[in-house]
Amino acid sequence: MGDILLLLIILGFTFFTGSIIEKRHFENIKKREIALIRKPIINFGAKTWHTNKKIKKIELVTGECVISGDYFKNFVAGLKNLFGGRLTTFESVIDRGRREAILRMREKARGANFIVNARIESVMINDTYGQETVPQCAIIAYGTAVTYE
């Protein structure tokens, strides 16, 4: 009985904290994305992209983010896994992480005109063998920032 009560308390608490953190994070991401809306970012150009304009600076820009879900999300996903289908609680976590990493990359390229050949690399870092864990996802976004003269 005590165990179930404890589980319910933990679930309730983590649902509360998790949803507040997620809401704030999404608001923050939206605000920053609107601020950067005029900066083009393209994911082609490894072979074909070229320009006749004079180039002042060219550099590699990166953005990193490690994101994790919470206990409640993990619990819900565990139940959902029995029936199959979309794990919406994890989708929002990974989505936040990717957008955050891309935003950090774009913010590092503040003065640049373009980011070409943007790539996103991600890896799960939660391999604790056999134990129940919350997924942690590490994401690196990188690209070449080009500044015209």
Add this chain to the structure above:
Amino acid sequence: MILTNIESVPGMVITAQYGLVTGSTVRAKNAIKDFGAGLKNMVGGELKSYTELLSEARKEAVARMEQQAFKMGANAVINVRLATSSVTVGAAEVYAYGTAVKVEPKG
């Protein structure tokens, strides 16, 4: 040192190429930070200390790659790729590789 992840350096011509250069690193944070991240795991959100760890690992891997290219006499690395893998809990591996080349301004 110029780094790009496209197959050329815009505005410059490649005069010599020296082959593949690589740099890799595996880094970990201390036990206290791991514990803190474990707690953060329960409530959710970004794990700032691990983001920092990933960023340090990336810097070091790229620096090692640059050093190798510098020794060869190159002044740019093109087509840089970054790859990550999970080695063990609380550690990050970042692997950077690219082609070392010598570039000169056009015309």
